[in-house]
Amino acid sequence: MNRSTRLDRVFYWLGLIVIAWAVLTFLLVPMLAALQAALFRHGSLAMFDAVSELARSRRVRAALWNTVWMTAATTLTVTIVGMFQVAVLEYFRVPERGFLKIAFSTPLVFGGVVAAAGNNFTYGPSGAITAALAALFPSLPRDWFIGWFGVLFAHTFLMTSFHFLFLRAAMRRVDYSTIEAARSMGASEMTILRRVVLPVILPTVLAVTLLTLITAMGSFAAPQVLGGRDFHMLSQMVLTLNSLRRPDMAALLALLMGLVLMGLILLSQYFEAKGAYTAGAKATTRIQLRAIRNPLARIVVTALAYLLAAIYLMPVALIVLFSFAPASSIGIDVLPSSFTLANYARVLGGGAAFVPFFNSMLMSSIAVAVGLAITLFAVPIMVRKHSWLTRGLDICFVLPWIIPTMLLAVGLIVAFDAPNPLVGNLVLLGSYWLLPIGYVIFSLPLMVRFMRSAFIGIDPAFDDAARAMGASGPYRFRRVVLPLVAPTAILVAGMKFNNLLAEYPLSAFLYNINNKPLPIAIVDGAVSADPDQAAVSLVYVTLIMAFSLAVILIAERLSLGRTPESSNL
Amino acid sequence: MADSVLSLNKLDVGFPGMTVVRDLNLDVADGAFVSLLGPSGSGKSSVLRTIAGLLPALGGRVLLEGQDITALPPERCNVGIVFQNYALFPTMSAFENIAFALRVAKKSKAEVERRVGEVAEMAGISDQLDKKPANMSGGQQQRVAIARALVTGSRVLLFDEPLSNLDAKVRAAMRKEIKRLQSELGFTAIFVTHDQEDALTMSDLIVVLNHGKIEQIGDGRTLYRKPATPFICEFIGVSNELAPPLAARLLGYDVKGRSFLRHEDVLLGAVAGVPARVNHVEFLGAHSRVDLEVEGHALSAMLIGDQLPEPGSTVSLGIRPGAAHVFQEVTG
Numbered sequence A: 001m002n003r004s005t006r007l008d009r010v011f012y013w014l015g016l017i018v019i020a021w022a023v024l025t026f027l028l029v030p031m032l033a034a035l036q037a038a039l040f041r042h043g044s045l046a047m048f049d050a051v052s053e054l055a056r057s058r059r060v061r062a063a064l065w066n067t068v069w070m071t072a073a074t075t076l077t078v079t080i081v082g083m084f085q086v087a088v089l090e091y092f093r094v095p096e097r098g099f100l101k102i103a104f105s106t107p108l109v110f111g112g113v114v115a116a117a118g119n120n121f122t123y124g125p126s127g128a129i130t131a132a133l134a135a136l137f138p139s140l141p142r143d144w145f146i147g148w149f150g151v152l153f154a155h156t157f158l159m160t161s162f163h164f165l166f167l168r169a170a171m172r173r174v175d176y177s178t179i180e181a182a183r184s185m186g187a188s189e190m191t192i193l194r195r196v197v198l199p200v201i202l203p204t205v206l207a208v209t210l211l212t213l214i215t216a217m218g219s220f221a222a223p224q225v226l227g228g229r230d231f232h233m234l235s236q237m238v239l240t241l242n243s244l245r246r247p248d249m250a251a252l253l254a255l256l257m258g259l260v261l262m263g264l265i266l267l268s269q270y271f272e273a274k275g276a277y278t279a280g281a282k283a284t285t286r287i288q289l290r291a292i293r294n295p296l297a298r299i300v301v302t303a304l305a306y307l308l309a310a311i312y313l314m315p316v317a318l319i320v321l322f323s324f325a326p327a328s329s330i331g332i333d334v335l336p337s338s339f340t341l342a343n344y345a346r347v348l349g350g351g352a353a354f355v356p357f358f359n360s361m362l363m364s365s366i367a368v369a370v371g372l373a374i375t376l377f378a379v380p381i382m383v384r385k386h387s388w389l390t391r392g393l394d395i396c397f398v399l400p401w402i403i404p405t406m407l408l409a410v411g412l413i414v415a416f417d418a419p420n421p422l423v424g425n426l427v428l429l430g431s432y433w434l435l436p437i438g439y440v441i442f443s444l445p446l447m448v449r450f451m452r453s454a455f456i457g458i459d460p461a462f463d464d465a466a467r468a469m470g471a472s473g474p475y476r477f478r479r480v481v482l483p484l485v486a487p488t489a490i491l492v493a494g495m496k497f498n499n500l501l502a503e504y505p506l507s508a509f510l511y512n513i514n515n516k517p518l519p520i521a522i523v524d525g526a527v528s529a530d531p532d533q534a535a536v537s538l539v540y541v542t543l544i545m546a547f548s549l550a551v552i553l554i555a556e557r558l559s560l561g562r563t564p565e566s567s568n569l
Numbered sequence B: 001m002a003d004s005v006l007s008l009n010k011l012d013v014g015f016p017g018m019t020v021v022r023d024l025n026l027d028v029a030d031g032a033f034v035s036l037l038g039p040s041g042s043g044k045s046s047v048l049r050t051i052a053g054l055l056p057a058l059g060g061r062v063l064l065e066g067q068d069i070t071a072l073p074p075e076r077c078n079v080g081i082v083f084q085n086y087a088l089f090p091t092m093s094a095f096e097n098i099a100f101a102l103r104v105a106k107k108s109k110a111e112v113e114r115r116v117g118e119v120a121e122m123a124g125i126s127d128q129l130d131k132k133p134a135n136m137s138g139g140q141q142q143r144v145a146i147a148r149a150l151v152t153g154s155r156v157l158l159f160d161e162p163l164s165n166l167d168a169k170v171r172a173a174m175r176k177e178i179k180r181l182q183s184e185l186g187f188t189a190i191f192v193t194h195d196q197e198d199a200l201t202m203s204d205l206i207v208v209l210n211h212g213k214i215e216q217i218g219d220g221r222t223l224y225r226k227p228a229t230p231f232i233c234e235f236i237g238v239s240n241e242l243a244p245p246l247a248a249r250l251l252g253y254d255v256k257g258r259s260f261l262r263h264e265d266v267l268l269g270a271v272a273g274v275p276a277r278v279n280h281v282e283f284l285g286a287h288s289r290v291d292l293e294v295e296g297h298a299l300s301a302m303l304i305g306d307q308l309p310e311p312g313s314t315v316s317l318g319i320r321p322g323a324a325h326v327f328q329e330v331t332g
Helices: A003-039 A047-056 A058-090 A097-104 A112-123 A128-136 A148-158 A161-172 A176-184 A189-217 A221-226 A234-243 A247-278 A295-323 A342-348 A354-384 A388-402 A405-416 A434-456 A460-468 A473-501 A505-510 A518-527 A531-561 B044-052 B094-104 B109-123 B138-150 B168-185 B196-202 B220-225 B230-235 B244-251
Strands: B004-015 B018-029 B033-037 B059-064 B080-082 B156-160 B188-193 B205-210 B213-218 B239-242 B257-262 B266-268 B274-283 B287-294 B297-304 B314-319 B325-328
Touching: A003 A047, A003 A247, A003 A354, A003 A388, A003 A405, A003 A434, A003 A473, A047 A058, A047 A247, A058 A097, A058 A148, A058 A161, A058 A189, A058 A234, A058 A295, A097 A295, A112 A128, A112 A148, A112 A221, A112 A295, A112 A518, A112 A531, A128 A295, A148 A221, A161 A189, A176 A189, A189 A247, A221 A234, A221 A518, A234 A247, A234 A405, A234 A505, A247 A405, A295 A531, A342 A354, A342 A531, A354 A388, A354 A434, A354 A473, A354 A518, A354 A531, A388 A434, A405 A434, A405 A505, A434 A473, A434 A505, A460 A473, A460 B080, A473 A531, A505 A518, A518 A531, B004 B044, B004 B188, B018 B044, B018 B188, B018 B205, B018 B213, B033 B044, B033 B196, B044 B156, B044 B188, B080 B138, B094 B109, B094 B138, B109 B138, B109 B168, B138 B156, B138 B168, B168 B188, B168 B196, B188 B196, B196 B220, B205 B220, B205 B230, B213 B220, B213 B230, B230 B239, B230 B257, B239 B244, B239 B297, B244 B257, B244 B297, B266 B297, B287 B314
Parallel strands: B033 B188, B033 B205, B080 B156, B156 B188
Antiparallel strands: B004 B018, B004 B059, B205 B213, B239 B257, B257 B325, B266 B314, B274 B287, B274 B314, B287 B297
């Protein structure tokens, strides 16, 4: 063994040890700490006491009830809107399909905290629509939108991205020749939809419905911004309990929610797998759009589609417009009468408004860089070597996907609210670093999943060829492997960076005065009565949307231009 | 052998705990084209990878120009490899692909350019060097792969089933191309394939492997005309295995063991032949295949020309004298 290979070995083991320490310290220990806080008190099992204590709280009971019915209502309304979208985009012939597609794709860049704030800026007390309505109906209260209605409204139109992504894809997999066959045998349109099309897309419909249900149940930013004083959901309760210094109750509530969510995730994966199975045939005929024959039905469907498009596009358009408006016109004008770059100057100019922006950029960059470093080091090892160690590592990396973010957050808090020997007896709670650490853990599942498929997709002959030409391990990795996985790495880094800029749950639990991030500032601005704060928030939201859009466009380019696996002959 | 460039000496090939090929001996003459032919799982690719140093030998020695390279790491074995599907790095241009080994060896910029230029010139791809593999035709990719294998000065090139994923026409063109480059550039080629046509058309010498053992070594004509084992008989060309009673009837003596007769050695319309019933006739273009039944035994014949017997008719069947391959069981 020569000197350089010996050095490689040292780095290899050092890397593994660091990763094992990180997984233990920042994932396993917090999870156990959360479980302990939830289930034990003074060393004995006290779960039932805590449950009954939770049940006695009127606010918790109200939040539970709100969550249950809001989840049910949201699932229903989202399914209706989502199915309608898919029908309009992929089944019926409706004029200007391209425009509708753009409109219906807005939830991809306009989700979570961004969307909650956006809806508030549109329909909330200082919203442009509210200003317009107030001009028409002076008796209308300014906060007409705030409460359960606003939350349901926001959920309905913003949780359709699963339908847009997955159900549309399922629809495209319907073999058109089966529809033609049914028609040739005299089936009516309804029969075709019910007996031929629906059975093919049904597994995906179920999976998408469950995903909606999961998202609605864990909804956090929407009730926080739009729920007002009286409508609360369980996620908010966890945060409240935590801020009341009852981490045990917070952990227990998060754990109970987590158990329900995990069950739902498993169920949705079951349906997803079934959906993939149905899509076996490759040589299918692409589905052809059907004209609606009944003229009245055609007009109604078209009108509804355009109304829906307006609902999607209006908040985005208003936000971008008002981000260029003087703060004084927010909540007064329906459309801004003059334009200025003052808001952008305030955010980007380095003053107080710049701080959350800078914090989020910095923490997200650090988290993405650390996440990528871990993934690029660990995934090739996990792909190449199969042992209990790599399998365990693999499971750990995917854990944060199944565990609810809030449980992880509470776990990190209870694990690091006192000196912890695993981190040199530091108290991390209240420091700058707990939030970025949370961001890294939160980012790992997606990164690992994407990078794993990228590494698996590499023909092992490339490695053999490079080895035969004398390239050392690190050299092969740098010159051969890294360029092959680079497009995926860039893509996944962009996606994750983007997610983190608008990440609400972890941020809400773990931020402090030193590192207040963008999503917290956006929510503050959204619920604040100060038009200057609102103006700054509009700029934040616009910047995040612009960044999301850029990532999506880059992703499309990369996936179009990237063909390492299909380059042969 | 004095002029052999590569020798395998009692080589054991495989993985710890599982020997795939045992006790392999082979001498390859300088400039020869040698094929390792065998069905999948016969161990031929493992032999290749062991020669290249990608798979440690379990025993025995590999000698390159008299020097023992058995225990050397792949980069010091000084043999070039052309991989299945060529394994050209898709993110690098043709130039960078060819230059890879030189860059690993930290050659100067001028030398890299000179040597890549030379080998590209020889392979006829000087005008393709800026292209990425995805933008090249299959033939150009193959030339880049060969240039990449030659650039470090290797005189022995190992081909790991490079043609296995191609359709018949492209495959034939690629064979010619490899053969042409080999005779022009004068390298020694070890070519692994499971396709008998690859082996028969290109090789000076064919090594047939089966279940980790050499069945026979020889040129294509020898393997076809004088198969050493029943396996060769069945693996190369198409043969009828004669049931012992039928063999006795056609050959005129008792056979203890197995006997084979190639389809083209079955003659129809023979004088004083054995009566055979025509069951089925398949027209295949250049030739036709006739399925017959002789005294309850099935037998197939290959006919050239358009004069074909009618199904259901009876013909007189004979065999080309001396054409049967008989493997008598050694008793006692």
